[in-house]
Amino acid sequence: MSSETAATTKRQRPVIAIDGPAGAGKSTLAAHLARRFGFLNLETGAMYRALAYKAIQSDLDFDEEAPLLALSGHTKIELEPQREGNRVLLDGFDVSARIRDADVTAAASRISVHPRLRAWMVAQQRQLGVMGGVVMEGRDIGTAVFPDAEVKIFLDADPEVRGSRRYRQSAPAAQQKVTEEAVLAELKARDARDRNRAESPLRPAEDAIVLDSTAMTLEEVLARSEEIVLQHLPAQA
Template sequence: MNISICGTLIGMLKQIAIDGPVASGKTTVGRCVSHALSWRFLDTGLMYRAATWLILEKAVRLDQPKEMSAATAQANMELISHGETDVLLVDGVNIMRELRTLRVEETVSHVSKVSGVRKALINQQRIIARQGPIVMVGRDVGTVVLLNAPVKVYLEAPPDVRAFRRYTERLSDKENSTLEKVKLEIGNRDRIDSGRKESPLYPAKDAIVIDTSSLTINDVVRKILEMTKL
């Protein structure tokens, strides 16, 4: 990215796109950046979980991609402020508590591979982005969703580092797991994300790539905030 141009554009189009693989720190960093700027925050992964919840609620069969895509396209997803957080509504209903349930967790990877579902959600994400300043994180934000975002960041870290982060998160949440199991999960997710036909995971050509291996959350947040001030 031409950083001098980035500094000029940030005043015109207030969008920051942050992409990266699982456990790279993008959600935590993105939320911190949004709070520092008083901008809205959207984790696009939640929208795929929301679509999964909707499909399950409507009892749409998972071997019917057209029906899955239609259900997603017909839903109205909104991002609203709720205290100090942003809440995702589906057809006016706050379903945030439903998005981390086991049935959604076990199904979201299948739903997110459906081309029609992805297209419908990308359209919704762009609509949300047009409604005001936003920090958006995901796996294809800079490469597909917000192509003209003046600040694009790609966070990365080696698989072993990311696996250890996810493992410690689960320990703090008192979940039963092992480091080896998490390493396998991370490796599998990386293969799915980088190998899918629709919106594969890779850094945008104009993104700043940051290796978060030896950086604190505050270090990464400061780097991104500096990009908005140039």
């Protein structure tokens, strides 16, 4: 489906787009808003992780686009929204837990820079949200996937804050294997890849509301985001 088709398709319900860098808290915010307004929570990053996991299983080079694109041609990724988060199915198998591991996350960041692979993924994501009534979070929802989304929030925070949050949220066993400094270094490297890639670089949409959570508590972020949604969708109150 082209961007023009996506923009002209009549949706039954609105789309809430949440973009931002790694570790900004997009998943937590998306889950909250989906519950608050009765929408589906579709985590598009999980789709990249699922394909990256299959690439790991297939022993593919993450920097070579052609084999990855060929792999996508016989790959089926499904998201089944649950109250506690998405259930991710890869070719019919539940990979929800495995795709959260560090090796898959790192691989997903590398494969996501490929233009043709992103185009394939964007088409899948548009199909998931074509009728609306969804909260979609990722890196380019408001700029590439749904540039006509009714609500666009760009959630950001200083890298040091995001890195610290990500480290503190990791399991104790994981903290024993990697330092907070290493987590921050990987996050900054991912920021650089996301912001400088040729296809759909990470940036706020022109009409997005930028929410900097550096000095905000989680409760403040959730409350402010609800206000933003209600300002754009008064009928959803």
